[in-house]
Amino acid sequence: MSAATPPTGPLRHFLQLRDFSADEINYVIERARLIKDKFKRYQPHHTLHDRTLAMVFEKASTRTRVSFEAGTYQLGGSVINLTTAGSQLGRSEPIEDTARVISRMVDLVMIRTFEQTRIERFAAHSRVPIINGLTNEFHPCQILADILTFVEHRGSIQGKVVAWIGDANNMSYTWLQAAELLGFTLHVSGPQGYRLDPARTGTPAASVLREFADPREACAGADLVTTDVWTSMGFEDENEVRRRAFADWCVDAEMMSGANPDAIFMHCLPAHRGEEVMGEVIDGPQSVVWDEAENRLHVQKALMEFLLLGRLG
Numbered sequence: 001m002s003a004a005t006p007p008t009g010p011l012r013h014f015l016q017l018r019d020f021s022a023d024e025i026n027y028v029i030e031r032a033r034l035i036k037d038k039f040k041r042y043q044p045h046h047t048l049h050d051r052t053l054a055m056v057f058e059k060a061s062t063r064t065r066v067s068f069e070a071g072t073y074q075l076g077g078s079v080i081n082l083t084t085a086g087s088q089l090g091r092s093e094p095i096e097d098t099a100r101v102i103s104r105m106v107d108l109v110m111i112r113t114f115e116q117t118r119i120e121r122f123a124a125h126s127r128v129p130i131i132n133g134l135t136n137e138f139h140p141c142q143i144l145a146d147i148l149t150f151v152e153h154r155g156s157i158q159g160k161v162v163a164w165i166g167d168a169n170n171m172s173y174t175w176l177q178a179a180e181l182l183g184f185t186l187h188v189s190g191p192q193g194y195r196l197d198p199a200r201t202g203t204p205a206a207s208v209l210r211e212f213a214d215p216r217e218a219c220a221g222a223d224l225v226t227t228d229v230w231t232s233m234g235f236e237d238e239n240e241v242r243r244r245a246f247a248d249w250c251v252d253a254e255m256m257s258g259a260n261p262d263a264i265f266m267h268c269l270p271a272h273r274g275e276e277v278m279g280e281v282i283d284g285p286q287s288v289v290w291d292e293a294e295n296r297l298h299v300q301k302a303l304m305e306f307l308l309l310g311r312l313g
């Protein structure tokens with residue numbers, strides 16, 4: 001077993017970014033940098049020896065699956081992978097009963113599912129920490145990786161401008177939580193009908209959120225330009241309508257030219273070149289998308305450590 005002292009406080013989950021304080025997010029980012037540095041130097045880092053992660057996928061994944069699975073093994077732990085179709089979840093076992101059972105057998109659970117209420121119900125009946133691996137409403141692990149990537153390339157994100165171009169999806173709402181917590185300004189631009197819902201955002205200060213009808217105006221002066229697919233998982237029936245609605249929200253070289261000269265581009269992937277982003281941008285010199293994808297591995301190792309062992313070092 002790890003020599004580290006487990007946290008003595010109440011059970012912690014990571015269901016959305018604001019479940020953590022700014023100080024805790026900054027700790028996880030710094031810890032991820034240390035873990036990444038050791039990984040690059042082939043130094044063993046087995047803080048989760050004898051621990052088991054269960055992953056529950058109710059939607060498809062490449063990056064989340066590989067990063068959590070590889071990361072847990074690299075920390076000395078084990079992984080169990082469940083899907084809806086391959087488990088009793090697909091045969092209507094209540095999520096509460098699934099949570100009660102799984103959490104008696106493993107140390108940590110990562111879930112990718114549909115409604116945020118579903119992961120909240122799971123967490124309410126779990127004995128172990130639950131991590132949101134994406135819901136319709138939030139994608140907090142991705143934003144941790146994005147912040148780590150920004151910090152690596154440009155230093156602190158505090159006081160910077162992040163431009164979100166496209167759909168008001170789980171990523172955009174999580175970026176908004178990050179802006180509120182970490183003190184940067186989020187510019188958002190999307191077509192009518194696909195914009196942030198004031199019922200969810202409240203009324204953030206202009207120093208936190210500014211919305212623009214024109215995506216070029218949203219990119220102006222940005223330190224980071226980022227986007228995502230026009231149709232997120234679970235909304236495939238709307239694909240054709242969305243293609244027409246989002247036609248002017250494709251991040252291209254012209255949009256990037258309005259951003260700061262040293263602006264970087266991120267995309268959580270998978271990407272559709274020629275739709276939400278042009279190849280000239282995602283494959284161009286300002287793109288950091290491969291570092292961003294890799295950083296899922298490092299930041300989630302730090303996240304799992306933090307939830308199970310608290311602050312280390």
Ligand code: CP
Nearest residue numbers: 061062063064268269
């Ligand atoms: N960005 C992301 O979550 O990728 P996957 O859907 O492949 O896990």
